[in-house]
Amino acid sequence: MLxxxxxxxxxxLSLNSFATGSLYCATEQTEYEFFAxxxxxxxxPIVGGLLVNNNVSEETEEYLNSQIVGYWNMGxxxxxxxxxxxxxxxxxxxxxxxxxxxxxxxxxxTLTLANGSVLKVSCEQ
Numbered sequence: 001m002l003x004x005x006x007x008x009x010x011x012x013l014s015l016n017s018f019a020t021g022s023l024y025c026a027t028e029q030t031e032y033e034f035f036a037x038x039x040x041x042x043x044x045p046i047v048g049g050l051l052v053n054n055n056v057s058e059e060t061e062e063y064l065n066s067q068i069v070g071y072w073n074m075g076x077x078x079x080x081x082x083x084x085x086x087x088x089x090x091x092x093x094x095x096x097x098x099x100x101x102x103x104x105x106x107x108x109x110t111l112t113l114a115n116g117s118v119l120k121v122s123c124e125q
Contacts, residue, residue, distance in 0.1 A: 020038060020039055021037075021038045021039075021104075021125055022035070022036065022037050022125065023035070023036040023037075023038055023123065023125055024123065024124050025094055025107075025121050025122065025123035025124075026122060027111055027119040027121050028119070028120050028121075030055055031055055031056050031119065032052065032056075032092075032119070033052070033053040033055065034053075034080075034092075034094070035051040035053075036049070036050045038125065048065060049062050049063055049064050049065055050062070050065075050067075050068060051063075052092065067082055067084070067087070068080065068081070068082055069081045069083055069087075075098075076097055076098040077096070077097060077098075078095075078096045078097075078107045078123055079093075079094065079095050079096075080092070080093070081093045081094075089114055090112075090114060091113070091114045092111060092112070092113065092114070093111070093112040094109065094110070094111050094112075095109045095110055095112075096123050103124075104124055104125050105124065105125045106124050107122065107123040107124070108120070108121070108122050109121055109123075
């Protein structure tokens, strides 16, 4: 019984160790770049947080996993929404469709910013 309990607790505590890849998205002129590690876990597959490089203002921001909402990578769709730390406002929304890829899945779509601006975005896993 003790061995089974130990095995179960070790498995539950090591869920983040199942990281299997990454997510990289960038706008056409790389005004914005998104980086995240992904894993095979229930719920949000982004492990840890999300880094966003805003190359226009030369800032890099990190968003916690709790700020990533919506659903992500369902079938041929890749959708990602990031809120502010109060979960009051959507800061970034990516909606992209699968287009293929020889080295890994590629997606193309749009990035909507908090101010309503819409940019083309490409994502790869």
